[in-house]
Amino acid sequence: METRELRYFVAVAEELHFGRAAARLGIAQPPLSRAIGQLERRLGVTLLERTSRSVALTEAGGVLLREARAALAAVEAAARRTRRAAAPEPGIVLVTKAGASGELLAKLLDAYAAEPGAVPVDVQLCGIGEQERLLRDGRADVALLHLPYDEPAGFDTEVLTVERQVVVLPAGHPLTTAPSLRMADVADLPDLPLPRWPEPDGSYRPGRGPEVRGNSQLYQLIALGRACAVLPDSARTHLRRDLVAVPLLDAPEITTLIAWPPHSRSRAVAGLVRAATRL
Incomplete structure (x- = not known):
C-alpha cells in the first residue's frame, strides 16, 4: 500500500462521505472513488459499505483505519526527526504536561546538563494527554507520561517516580x-x-x-x-x-515515566534517559 492510498482511505473513513473527503484532499471525487475501489480489490476485502445515502466502515475498514493512522503518523514522525537531525544546532525536544512534575523536571534538566556531550533541551509544555501524541508524531523526542492517565504502549519507558x-x-x-x-x-x-x-x-x-x-x-x-x-x-x-x-488513602498512585520511541538511536536521548534514571 502507498501512503497516498492510506491518506485517501483515512479521509473517507473519517468523513464517511466521498464528496467531503475529496474536498478535504483537494481532489475530484471520481479518482478518489477509484482509488478506494482499487485498494479494496488489492486487499481482497470490503472496507466501506456504500449506499446512495450513506457510507459506513466495515469491521475490516475499522482495522485499516487504526493501522493507517499509525502508519501515516510514523511516516510523518520519521520526516520530522530526520529534519531535526540535520539541523545546524543539535538538540532534543522534551514534552511534558504543563504544571506537572515541575520539581522532577528541573532536577532532570540539571542532571542532564552535567552529562558529557549534553545538547540543548527544548522543553515543550502541553495540555492534558497531549504528550503521547506529540511523541508518536515526531514533534518530540522524549516525554514524561503519567499512569494511569497516559498510554505508554509502543514506547520504551523507565519509571521515575511513584506518588500518592x-x-x-x-x-x-x-x-x-x-x-x-x-x-x-x-x-x-x-x-x-x-x-x-x-x-x-x-x-x-x-x-x-x-x-x-x-x-x-x-x-x-x-x-x-x-x-x-x-x-x-x-x-x-x-x-x-x-x-x-x-x-487520599484510596486514590490510585501516579507513576511518572520517561518515554521515547523504541527505534531511537539518538545519543542525546540515551543520555537524557540515563540522567533521569539516576535521579
Whole structure:
C-alpha cells in the first residue's frame, strides 16, 4: 500500500462521505472513488459499505483505519526527526504536561546538563494527554507520561517516580481539618464538584463540574469555592496559600515515566534517559 492510498482511505473513513473527503484532499471525487475501489480489490476485502445515502466502515475498514493512522503518523514522525537531525544546532525536544512534575523536571534538566556531550533541551509544555501524541508524531523526542492517565504502549519507558494523590480544597472548607480522606468523601461534594478535563478531541464529557484546561484556571476555581481536584502529591509545591491539600488513602498512585520511541538511536536521548534514571 502507498501512503497516498492510506491518506485517501483515512479521509473517507473519517468523513464517511466521498464528496467531503475529496474536498478535504483537494481532489475530484471520481479518482478518489477509484482509488478506494482499487485498494479494496488489492486487499481482497470490503472496507466501506456504500449506499446512495450513506457510507459506513466495515469491521475490516475499522482495522485499516487504526493501522493507517499509525502508519501515516510514523511516516510523518520519521520526516520530522530526520529534519531535526540535520539541523545546524543539535538538540532534543522534551514534552511534558504543563504544571506537572515541575520539581522532577528541573532536577532532570540539571542532571542532564552535567552529562558529557549534553545538547540543548527544548522543553515543550502541553495540555492534558497531549504528550503521547506529540511523541508518536515526531514533534518530540522524549516525554514524561503519567499512569494511569497516559498510554505508554509502543514506547520504551523507565519509571521515575511513584506518588500518592491528594485532594485540593479551598482553605477554610470543613474537610481541610481531616488528616486524610477517601475518594467517596470527595467524589460528589454538592458545593465542590470535581473538574472536567478535555478529551483528546477537545470535547468535554457531560457533568456538573467546571470545564478546565490548565492548573492555573483550576486553582482559581478551587480558591473561589467552585471545585475541588484530585492531584498528585507533588502538586503541593505549587499550591497557593488559599488552597489546602489533604491526602487520599484510596486514590490510585501516579507513576511518572520517561518515554521515547523504541527505534531511537539518538545519543542525546540515551543520555537524557540515563540522567533521569539516576535521579
